[in-house]
Amino acid sequence: xxxxxxxxxxxxxxxxxxxxxxxxxxxxxxxxxxxxxxxxxxxxxxxxxxxxxxxxxxxxxxxxxxxxxxxxxxxxxxxxxxxxxxxxxxxxxxxxxxxxxxxxxxxxxxxxxxxxxxxxxxxxxxxxxxxxxxxxxxxxxxxxxxxxxxxxxxxxxxxxxxxxxxxxxxxxxxxxxxxxxxxxxxxxxxxxxxxxxxxxxxxxxxxxxxxxxxxxxxxxxxxxxxxxxxxxxxxxxxxxxxxxxxxxxxxxxxxx
Amino acid sequence: xxxxxxxxxxxxxxxxxxxxxxxxxxxxxxxxxxxxxxxxxxxxxxxxxxxxxxxxxxxxxxxxxxxxxxxxxxxxxxxxxxxxxxxxxxxxxxxxxxxxxxxxxxxxxxxxxxxxxxxxxxxxxxxxxxxxxxxxxxxxxxxxxxxxxxxxxxxxxxxxxxxxxxxxxxxxxxxxxxxxxxxxxxxxxxxxxxxxxxxxxxxxxxxxxxxxxxxxxxxxxxxxxxxxxxxxxxxxxxxxxxxxxxxxxxxxxxxx
Numbered sequence: 001x002x003x004x005x006x007x008x009x010x011x012x013x014x015x016x017x018x019x020x021x022x023x024x025x026x027x028x029x030x031x032x033x034x035x036x037x038x039x040x041x042x043x044x045x046x047x048x049x050x051x052x053x054x055x056x057x058x059x060x061x062x063x064x065x066x067x068x069x070x071x072x073x074x075x076x077x078x079x080x081x082x083x084x085x086x087x088x089x090x091x092x093x094x095x096x097x098x099x100x101x102x103x104x105x106x107x108x109x110x111x112x113x114x115x116x117x118x119x120x121x122x123x124x125x126x127x128x129x130x131x132x133x134x135x136x137x138x139x140x141x142x143x144x145x146x147x148x149x150x151x152x153x154x155x156x157x158x159x160x161x162x163x164x165x166x167x168x169x170x171x172x173x174x175x176x177x178x179x180x181x182x183x184x185x186x187x188x189x190x191x192x193x194x195x196x197x198x199x200x201x202x203x204x205x206x207x208x209x210x211x212x213x214x215x216x217x218x219x220x221x222x223x224x225x226x227x228x229x230x231x232x233x234x235x236x237x238x239x240x241x242x243x244x245x246x247x248x249x250x251x252x253x254x255x256x
Numbered sequence: 257x258x259x260x261x262x263x264x265x266x267x268x269x270x271x272x273x274x275x276x277x278x279x280x281x282x283x284x285x286x287x288x289x290x291x292x293x294x295x296x297x298x299x300x301x302x303x304x305x306x307x308x309x310x311x312x313x314x315x316x317x318x319x320x321x322x323x324x325x326x327x328x329x330x331x332x333x334x335x336x337x338x339x340x341x342x343x344x345x346x347x348x349x350x351x352x353x354x355x356x357x358x359x360x361x362x363x364x365x366x367x368x369x370x371x372x373x374x375x376x377x378x379x380x381x382x383x384x385x386x387x388x389x390x391x392x393x394x395x396x397x398x399x400x401x402x403x404x405x406x407x408x409x410x411x412x413x414x415x416x417x418x419x420x421x422x423x424x425x426x427x428x429x430x431x432x433x434x435x436x437x438x439x440x441x442x443x444x445x446x447x448x449x450x451x452x453x454x455x456x457x458x459x460x461x462x463x464x465x466x467x468x469x470x471x472x473x474x475x476x477x478x479x480x481x482x483x484x485x486x487x488x489x490x491x492x493x494x495x496x497x498x499x500x501x502x503x504x505x506x507x508x509x510x511x512x
């Protein structure tokens with residue numbers, strides 16, 4: 001890893017630009033952004049480099065600026081599961097930072113990554129006097145909580161093949177076509193979906209009957225209707241929520 | 257269900273006493289408690305009565321005062337899973353209330369229950385001018401988020417028998433002995449642990465070899481060391497966090 005103290009370059013150009021692009025801080029005043037940017041570090045990680053280990057004490061709020069990072073859960077005997085795959089600009093491990101509790105998950109760069117690190121002490125000091133920031137973070141924590149509830153519903157109520165089908169459906173819908181490319185290798189995809197590589201191969205074969213073909217990293221929907229029925233799409237569970245905020249009286253939630 | 261508007265009795269005696277017993281509001285000023293108590297309702301539910309359905313718009317923050325409530329996730333085709341079993345004094349569906357988003361789960365009384373309902377509009381109006389309340393709720397949301405991360409780790413990394421073993425171990429430890437009673441029937445326990453009643457029966461049989469005996473609703477640990485080894489207890493994952501709060505500079509987290 002490789003630290004770039006932002007102050008040695010131009011904090012207002014680099015860190016302010018990065019924070020300004022972060023949905024989480026879009027409603028935060030320029031003064032607050034200045035304070036947070038002044039102490040921030042930009043850190044680069046090589047592919048496969050660890051960012052932190054479960055059990056470590058949190059020192060920074062992490063903003064993924066570039067690349068891809070996975071959050072892993074592991075057991076003392078070495079079993080491991082990918083809980084989340086992060087993409088720019090995701091904020092992560094906010095709950096640990098806010099409560100000064102050890103990380104519950106480990107993080108690793110899946111591809112070369114850049115992360116903006118905001119010192120926890122700076123964020124917490126700013127929170128003490130900045131009610132606007134507290135409300136912004138409260139909205140973000142609520143959204144992250146709801147995301148985890150959806151993950152649990154998905155794990156509890158869907159088979160491995162259905163989870164893969166939903167994933168592929170979203171991938172193709174986001175590409176705005178009936179085709180898309182897998183964004184990561186199959187080993188990582190299997191880990192993310194909570195199955196072994198062998199189960200993923202079986203699920204891919206099974207899905208041919210349900211309207212989707214995967215060859216190498218190419219995904220093609222052959223029968224959208226059949227696929228929808230197989231997934232049992234549930235609007236409440238399967239519609240992604242973005243940029244939720246605390247709904248103070250007189251405000252309106254904007255869903256993107 | 258049966259509404260008791262607290263104002264028709266003595267709001268300061270009843271609602272203030274209930275809110276005062278709620279860990280969530282322990283750091284909130286008496287003025288804020290007064291405001292919240294003034295509009296609160298005390299509602300009674302019979303066994304099996306629904307509190308709300310997934311998809312409903314949230315009108316109240318719920319505090320379980322008495323009895324037991326389960327949060328369920330379901331699919332359009334009728335599959336259902338118990339995501340959480342609540343006990344007094346748990347606060348629930350805070351994320352939906354704060355962001356004015358539909359409930360992701362349904363709630364049902366497992367035994368006769370009393371719930372204190374705090375109108376969402378009152379809570380949100382108070383949040384607008386009360387930074388102390390925002391920080392209190394932020395700590396609570398962070399704790400709830402971490403609870404969900406632990407659930408996901410548990411679902412992804414443990415077998416059904418291991419999840420049952422951890423549950424029984426906690427039950428007996430909380431009773432402060434080597435014996436305890438199951439607090440709910442086996443059908444509900446199976447649903448809570450994410451398995452069928454048949455799998456639960458098999459898991460109970462399997463656990464005899466691993467140091468725990470279940471007969472009817474009586475649980476007895478026969479070999480603590482063997483049971484610990486089977487569960488692969490992980491301090492980080494398996495130690496319950498309570499009453500976390502946002503750690504402003506100069507404060508100390510108190511773990512109970």
